[in-house]
Amino acid sequence: MSAPQLVFTWHDWLSLFTHFLALSMMSLGGAISTTSEMQRYLVERQGWLTPAQFGDSVALAQSSPGPNVLFVALLGWNVGLNNGSKLAALCGVVIAMVGIMLPSTVFTYQVAQWAQRNRERRAVRAFKQGMAPLVIAMLLSTAWLLATGGGTDPDRWPLWLLSVASCLVIWRTRLHILWMLAAGALLGAIGWV
Amino acid sequence: MSPSPLPSPDAPPGTAAISHPAPASCTDLFVSFTLIALQGFGGVLAVIQRELVERKRWLTNEEFIEEWSVAQILPGPNVCNLAMVIGQRHFGLAGAMSALGGLLAAPLLVVLALALVYARFADVPAVQGALRGMAAVAAGLVAATGLKMSAALGKNVLPLVACVLIAAVSFVLLAWVRVPLAAVVFGLGGLGCVLAWRRLKP
Secondary structure, eight states, X not given: OOOOOOOOOHHHHHHHHHXXXXXXXXXXXXXXXXXXXXXXIIIIISOOSOHHHHHHHHHHHHTSBSOTTHHHHHHHHHHHHTTTOHHHXXXXXHHHHHHHHHHHHHHHHHHHHXXXXXXXXXXXXXXXXXXXXXXXXXXXXXXXXXXXXXXXXXXXXXXXXXXXXXXXXXXXXXXXXXXXXXXXXXXXXXXXX | OOOOOOSOTTSOTTTSOOOOOOOOSHHHHHHHHHHHHHHOBTOSHHHHIIIIIIISXXXXXXXXXXXXXXXXHSBSOHHHHHHHHHHHXXXXXXXXXXXXXXXXXXXXXXXXXXXHHHHHHTTOHHHHHHHHHHHHHHHHHHHHHHHHHGGGGGGSSSOHHHHHHHHHHHHIIIXXXXXXXXXXXXXXXXXXXXXXXXXXXX
């Protein structure tokens, strides 16, 4: 399926912007949790991206340095590219990133400020202490979903072994994280995992 | 590796005047978060924990998990929220924006550059293999971060057994049963908060 040839009007850019604005406040647990909603809107409803462009954007952002939310920048980039120019692509990046970041940033900043001012309050302390076990469970389940994301096929045991080994090394030693990533990349490139 | 000592085990969390290093300026925040972000393949949290808690010691493990609780429960990208919370704490709005800008600016340029060259190399098996290997390591890093942070549960106001039970049930519901996150946050997160509230002195 080849990329769609789009000609965006102001109204289309605005729709793209408001879509990300709305998803920003719904991205509980990270922007990645709204991926399926983005796919439904950008690919299925509007036809602005092909499924392959969508999947590549997510995969590329995952494997590049920085916060995972940057996949949103790539979605905007590709929507813009489908409009036929690099300038439109940059425009898409700005619209998508400002949209996804602005509401949650303003809200989080206000809450952080309030929580810092009221950190002695029993309710604030209870929240921070009471959430701790859940927060650790969220991390471990994210790790589980990342490790099994490619499927639970038993043939994938070398990948799981690599995940478990890197977990143990980072947990128990002070080896730099980049060494582990480089080892993973090397093992993958030579086809061992 | 021993956790940094607190002045008193009964000191209320987040209020103990622990003397530890702090970011020197907004520029320091921006540069620190830029360097952190550029090391964070497949997620930045593991690097933030290691750099800010274990190397720079801007936060103790206990403070880190408290900030992370706030950052993870609020809407928006977790690590961006965390950067803002840390920046805000030291230099207010300017600090929050410096930390957030550091986290996003350089990686945004990198990911766009990668997008430009990706089309040419996407089909090379070695490239696909390398990405697969890095993703497997990244999953391990996230798990390791969770395990490291779990050391802070020993100092939680909740009894350890309650912490472990809540964490275990939450993990099963989230990872295996695939219950929506919001339900688990309100259910088990809420339970943890109520229990903690009852155990804290008014």
